[in-house]
Amino acid sequence: MESDGTRDARGMEAGPVPRPAVPPQGSAVPPMPTTPPGTPPRPDGNAFLAWLRAPRPTAPPGVWRFGHRARPEEEPETIPGRQLLSGALISFLVGWLVWSLLWNGYLGGWWTLPLELLAPDAWLETESQVGTAVLWYSYYTLIGGALLLAVFRLGRWAEVWRRYGPPAWRRAAPPEQPPPTPAQDPASWPELRAAGAHEAADRLAADARAGHMRDVDHARIGRAWQGVRSGLHNLAAFTASVVKDGAAACPHPSGDRDLPARQARHDLLTGQVRVGTTADDPRNPYRYRGAGLALGPELLGTSLVAVGPAGAGKTGSLIRPLAESMCLQALAGRAAVVVVGAAGAGLGPAEAYDVVIRIGHPDSAYDLDLYGGTTDPDEAAAILAEALVGDLADPHPGSDSRRSTTVLAQLLGPFRAVHGRFPSVPELRGLLDGAPGPLAALRKALTETGHASLMRELDARERQLAHPGDVGAVLADRIALLDRPAFASFFDTSGQSRPFSLKALDHPVRVRVDLPQRGHADASRILARLVLAQFTASVTAREDRSLFACLLLDDAGGVVTPEAVRGIQRLRSANAGAVLTLRTLDDVPRPLRGPLLGATGCRMALSGLTPWDGQDFAEVWGKEWIETRDVTDRQIIAETPAGKAVHMLRRVITGKAPTARAVTVRQVERERWSASELAHAVPPGHAVLSLTTVRGEHAPPLLVDLRG
Template sequence: MDTDGTHGGERRTPFGTGHVPRPAGPPGLPGIQGLPPKPAHAPAPVTAVGAVPGPAGGTAGGQAGGAEGGAAGGRAGGPSAGPAVGPTLADWLRVPRPAAGPGVWSYGHVPRAAQEPEVTPTRQLVSGALISLLAGLLLWSLLWNGYLGGFWLWPLYMFTPDSWAGTLPSVVASYIWYAIVAATLAIGFGRLGRWPELARRILPGGRAARAEVPAPRPVEPGGPDDPAAWADVRAAGLVEVADRLGAEARAGRMNDVDHVRIGRAWETVRADPSRARAFADAVRDKGAGACVHPSGARDLPVRAARHDLLARQVLLGTVQDGERNPYARRGSGLALDPAVLGTSLLAIGPSGAGKTSRLVRPVVESLALQALAGQAAVVVVASAGTALGPDTGYDVVVRVGDPDSVYDLDLYGGATDPDEAAMLLAEGFVGDLPGIDVRRAATALAQLLGPFRAAYGRFPAVPELRELLDRVPVALAALREALEAAGQQRMLRELDARERQHGAPADPGPALADRVALLDRPAFAGFFNVAAIDTDGPGRPFSLRALEHPLRVRVDLPERGHADASRMLARLLLAQFNAAAAARTDRSLFALLAFDDASHTLTAEAVRGIQRLRSANAGVLLTLRTLDDVPEALRTPLLGAVGCRMAFSGVTTWDGKRFAETWGTEWVETRDVTHRTVFADQPLTRAIHAFRKLVSGKAVTTDAVTVRQVERERWSASDLAHVVPPGHAVLSLTSVRGERAAPLLVRLGGRD
């Protein structure tokens, strides 16, 4: 798996400096609903002092505190060790979050005009200002010296009486009128010469930001729309509950996760008013700790990215302020949320480009926070040792091949139907082999899984499945005897059909046996067990059928010692996720499966499954070093199946060509300048031109400018390979509602 240069400990890059009030004391740790409880020897979450990242920003943890964070707060619901620094929870809630299209960091976003205003060159402004100044002085001189007559003095004569002649009032009135005329000339010629714009351009402190669209104003404290006042709870008659929640926030005992989690619980109360009493009792008893996640955690042990849980966004970076990006998006934050991740994301970049630290970990961290708030479920698959956060930040950690692993992996994905289980196994085992029909492989497996389950009431473990595929006589005889004793004649016919097909030219049995043998190794002894088997295995099986619960899951694969087995398990997990996400009865939780390295993981059926995830409120995050790790026939369908595409710095030109074809072309305005030599006819003009050429060394020319509209690639393969700077990426987004964001050049790693 690709760790992108993150070996040697966790990378903790601070992405922001905002903080929220520290959480309350450590709550209890009940078991996860829908999962077996952890054994007694499971490592308990530790409590350590560290900086609590704010709701709109944060530090990477206590180790990255100091100047960047400054504050020390509780970890995973632990007590605080110092005062909070940054906006309070109420101030954070009142910051406007205008809707501005897919991928826009909405926290305090200030929209810009769609088109860039025309900017006059400074040299032209200076020359225009000087000309208007000289013209104004000339006109004033002509008026003052009477060369234009005295018509400009008529208003003075009309409004002053003759008796004032030679008196002080007459002198004062005259100079007042002179000042009015001079000011009128200065204003008129100043506007003509654009003096105010020149002053803003060159004077210190006069350069003002061009905010064509007014910035949204924060919500005033105590108004009816104040999100910190819990007005909807108060309006429903739960005044005591609203007061308690407000007091928790003011006292610093509520953080961003608490607010979003309790807000989601209140939404369920509005949908089912019968839950109002239980909600009120929970808030009355536990305050900000009400309706807590089944793990008891109210925050992550450490945050390495900047999050806005109210908008469900994580900040990836800043759109570069350059000509390659649309004017309206320049300088704005680039964020990801379930609205765009629901269309799935594919990222391509070489090792060390930052795919793990700048994409996978922030996204997984955001979904983990949303899981604590009861909004999402996330599963991340990576090589063992990849820096994706501490174990205490997850509810389930499956370490395949590690004898100390607390959890095991259900090989059949929680399926109870033999045909469904066979299809999942076939997709994971031989879905990448050319010339092997996955459906025939699924049929072959079903001819063994069905009889085995009918005989023993469970699916076979890995050694048992290998014996059946290898046609070990003792295993087959025992299975046949059990089926005969149970009177399963139909299953006996299935077993007979498998024996007849064995050895046929297109029989997938040998290939399946070879792939199952990869899992029947001493390193995996005790793993991939089924619940009905009483074994000495260290872990309890975890199934992706648990996606209906707000879970945080990490699966560590033994990539270094068992690369082929790891890739096979990755394919199996992707197939199980596609099936489990589509089969969920409750799709209110957004489900995400993230691969730190999806090399040799994708199959034709998996790509088709990714296309169906959008309607199931789910998505996948796939990272690859190169598209060469995907079968050639699947490269174009894969780019078409995902809605978000990301090319990191350093991609090859052949990978860039695929992205360029996917992003298409756009109409742009080009200017062609033609230089033509001027040939003079008059002797004096020729002499002047000859003198200019002697002095400057260049012939006198004239410029002809041609403006055209041409169709050009948004990003060419050469630009993607050579123009994108290190630490940057080109990213296009599509939301589940069909909104699109053109490819943007993004500087990764937060905002200044």
């Protein structure tokens, strides 16, 4: 058994996921990473075992679970240390003074009255000195205990003990965890042993102790084991593969077992990547303050939109860690990822991806399938129309995407029927221009190949050409942006290149698409819309949705369209998600800003946001009930001569008139984050982030330090 079935590329038009031509040179076991996630490097596999056995308690959405220590829901009432210690000392001294007065009889005999009234006369008048001593010393102990209890309660000695005593020492030092039993030790693979695969469990445990296993291996083999439990794969084949290859069993199609270099902190056991630290700020819920902030498929499955100016950290603090995380998840057979950004944006080395499409670069090994790998002319027309005129649908009613889809379908259907393929960019441009030569040649080919029934499509197209508001002219102008010398070798449909189709996202493939920017800004926006449209169409049509599919789109300005918003809404049910970054919400048409923020479950506002962008976030985050305290100082007016003298003395000593303070507590409804706070109160390197999981759990807007 070489894979778990989700890793083998099927024979698709886009070609299979690339595999290495020969096995890696050198040892069968690649070296361990120099910095294992979350633990310092140690010899003999101890670093991996420590990472594997680390606690990962259940936590609220977005909390970095690796080594997390839960905090209470509400902040406990804390007393300043100086006040606490002084109060404890004063209560002790007062108690000691009272006890001294009682013991030495300075308070008279009134404090013995309870004993004299309650005790029988026979006890008090006994001639036995021992009995009398026992009686009185018992009474002294009772009185002393009551006095000690009062001192303990009034002086808050319990809080002093918790804050400065041994409990605080134990919290400062991490507790020693007892060694786990074999049935509880994840390094012993108890789930395999319970199923009878003892040989496979022994081999994996030996590789873990010897330092031959890493987090990606553990996640990848765990994914393969899920396939065995679900009945997709054979237990005997899985066991034979693991016994033979150990930690290298069930490989990714590329043969890679790790990324060239990691920049972020990852925990593949929970699928999280750490992107920052929740600030210790009163506006954050107490249980989140100081905790690590992490993202994973359970959050990205609701999609995320991040807005912030250039230099705010969208690429370096968000897209790059997420791209690295999704690539690791793909190596573990859990995810498929498509990363789209400008060439040179720093989205990871080419070695971290299976497919790198460098549009406009002559050395690109892969091409992008303009029609998304489909053979249906109507589907291809819908995807291409969204890419070409999707951004013009609202401002220009004549460029409605449905009419554009109809025009493209009138040409793509007959052309494919004749040639067995879709037209290239120059051929499609010629047909859309309405030149008599291409249309006459297509009409003649339909007659010669026996597809005369499709003539009515061309007849309808020729009739529409005569109308002044024909949408074909808009489509021709847009497709002309891709008919440039820089793109001459791209979007080929004759089979001479290696086109990649997003239909391959039912495999754990890692794809990076580099968009051309210099001199081709409009073409880049068309291609970004094309990738987004193909992604939403492909992942929602997958039969096997066990792999999480993720699209990371760096700089989505001019990409958000009505159909794109509807597509993002459908991703959640397809086990997929999209991450979009914007410099400003002004890059999104005004009617689509609210629907875009409503369609995404995770929203991020980075520092430097404009007030009008902050207003949109403030509206979508809504309001909450908070408790406010209004303090009023009222001057006290003395009416008697003695009172006036006292007030005059206080004014001389303090320099202020005597006042009485009145405190009013009210419940008021206020915005969680106002537009002004988002624009001016978010420090540099920080962001305000709200989260929603695919199960519907929510996290309120959190102030996050993206540098932590």
